[in-house]
Amino acid sequence: MILMALPAVAQLEVGDDWKMSLSGNAGYDYLGNIDNGVSGHSTGFSGNADLHGSFYNPNFLNFNVQPYYGRTQSNSIFGALTNSSGVNGNVNLFNGSHFPGSVSFAKNINSSGEYGMPESTIGLAQHGDNQGLAISWSALLPNLPSLTATYAISDGSSSVFGATEKDTQKDRTLTLVSAYVIAGFRLNGEFVHHNLDANLSQLLDGLPEPVESKTSGNNYEFSAQHAFPMSGSFNFAWSRSSYDYDYQDSYITHGTGATDQLNGGLNFRPARKLSLAFNTTYTDSLLGSIPSPILNEGATIITTSLGSYHSWLSSGNAFYQLLSNLTLQGTVNHQRQEFLGKVYSSTQYGGGINYNLNRPFLGSFTFSLATFDTATQDGNQGMGFIGNVNFSRRIDGWEVNANTSYSQNVQTLILVYTTSSYGWVANARRRLGNQFNFSAGYGGTHSGLTSIAGSSSSSERVSSALSWRSYSANGFYSKADGTAAFTTTGLVNIPTGLPPSLFAPGSVMVYNSHAYGFNLGGVFMRRLTVSAGYANSRGSSVDPLVTTITTTELYNGILQYRLRKIYINGGFTHLRQLVGAAGTLPVSVTSYHIGVSRWFNFF
């Protein structure tokens, strides 16, 4: 019986202007743990609270503060592994006025988390502390350019179970955003300054020296847009990104780079059924554009200079609506690149027919196909192909959906490299009875540069779930391999379509991983919630010199029984994790807790 209980509306009023509400849980817990055979026990208070309110008027000032103490991480995938405390809060001021602002802050101590592994369902267990503060203020005066300034600072440290070193990170970001409309021009400007100081333990490359990096980046953007006759518009955009880093492990490396990009576009509709679009883009540096996405993840990656790079791309597209469901398309692209000391140019002609079937083909399929041909001064580069097929059908009670895509010889950021990829996903679902459902899915991707061995990455995942009333069971298996770079939050995939020779040896590693697990859960007697799970993840990462093995084995169980406002909570977590070369002993952590808490609506 899920009947909505009305929330309590009691509110404390302090004087005529302050209004506050406070609710929360207070409890007492028994905690036990066994770390590598050494046991420990403790009891103590725990609790959390939610204080929110306003002064004078919620628009004038409203706030929300949520402290917590002694909380087992029952909401993280690593269960009751750590016992954390902290506070989160935010204050909003002058909402709806010309000068709205906000302040938010957070501090979390000994919280458990996950060191991410690319495409892997379960990463490495870690724990650490972090804190942050962000201030944002806007000036939204009528008939004047708007301005929003945000300054955010944060720092944190984390340690992967089984690794001795800590990762630390300090992050500072200033963002200025402005918008203005004048004489029909929509103008936008943005400036971002980002500082990141990170200390990476390099736990996965087996090297003893931690990496210390200090990076900073500036990003400027300006764009303008204006309407054009014949239902059209034209736009102009300029951006400049620059970065500067110091990278220190066994050696000290200093790097700087910048990218300028200019873009202009025009589109209009000279006839009712004909629309035209033209676009041109100039980029002056490739090296300046590559590290940015990785920098934003909290990592530094050393790139190797491949010489100067200039790129100029012009394109024209025409669309003609021949019939209501039949569109003809023509494309001409001309690209000129200076790269590796040589000038490359290409002209690409493409054409296509788009036909939208009112009904799916054979009752189940929808698809799109396109081909293109590229020619350079060195000759024809060959035909490219992109295809996509969707399947959706109900077959004898099964709802089946599938998609597969394939691309071959698709040009990358660099003109001389093409990439090929394919991917697929299939899901099936069936209702086996009243409130009895089954679903299963299988998917995967594979991509890489066409002509360079070892540049590929792939992933596969299969999962299944069974549910009956309030009980459920699910399981999964996944595997992945590819190239990745270090960040403080885990490994991140290297952007696809870039040649491996661009990156310095040691800054990129090859990884592979596979994981499997299952989870059982249910609500019994409407008040007793029980779930238990098992997950196993194994992987290896290959630095040019050392192979590091990771193994994570996790048993997890939680229990909660509710009696009115009283909650009886229990949890069990057993983690066995190994990080290091072959022969390294794993760390073993067992944690369990049981406690009672009561929910209060104080005022």
Added chain:
Amino acid sequence: MASAGVLFLAAAPVWAAKVQKANPDPPPPDLLLEGGRKLQYERSFSSEKEMEKKRGFWTKVVDVIIGEPDHPHMVRPYSVAVDSHGRAIVTDPGANGVHIFDIEQHKYKFIERRDKDRDAMKSPQCVAVDAEDNFYVTDSEVGKIFVFDAKGKYRRAIGSLKGGEGYFKRPTGIAVDSAAQRIYVTDTLRDVVFVLDMNGSVLRKIGKRGIENGEFNLPTEVLLHDQNIFVVDAMNFRVQFLDSFGEYETSVGKLGDSSGSMFRPKGIAIDSEGHLYVVDGLWGVVQVFDHEGRLLYYFGGRGTHSGEFQLPAGLFIDRDDRVYVVDSFNRRVQVFHYFGLPKQAKGERP
């Protein structure tokens, strides 16, 4: 801090106008009508908590220690009927069940069947009570009528043919004639009123789709009174009066936004003086007509205070002329008491 606040407030613009304290919600004044009649607001109820007896000392001690129990609350009530013991039976499609409020005995019960493998009840819509206090609930989603006895125990479901299409596409309004052993059900999507025997066999159909007299455009409610059948013909914006054979007699209402017209007619009921009460869901009022279709008065209005409604739906008048209005979006049932002429003449309480 206070001085800083004063500094800000000195230039406080409109966007930060001070929130005024809400006053306790007083009951609306009695509605005084012609000839000394009046309509008096009596109460409202919305959850199990209002049915509880006064809690004793030890009960309060337990409440302090482990908290008060959860009180089931209406989610999206739609229809109401009152049985011979004064128990209000309220359908609630939002909660997938039926609430039974026994105000006199301070008891509450919630009935649901959504988890049943067979004959699951998913969207209970309207309710009617027979002479033995069995109650009949239409389910607009599964197309059935569920029958429960006076204790709330499930007895049977009406409306499904094994291996074939059910009788009903969307059963909504329902009325039971215990003397004649007949059940009347409006099937909104079929635009007809089904007449069934007590076993659920279809005896005949009344009406067809259309705008003429005796025809319906999405009928949603049906009411039996003095050998007459009253049908809410929702999208023809009227209430049709039919005789016991289903033949058209007259109708009340027309499309409009003025008094006496109807925009979203919902529940209907008739008081002891034969006045027809019609809920208008959009305007949030209950309009009262005489048998000739003349508007006598109306009460309510859109709002959240006592005596006001937001998306009112079901309506029921018991034998003591208590008017139960399901105030759906406010998640409550409001009860009014109509004091007509005969009671005054007998010297009873005005």
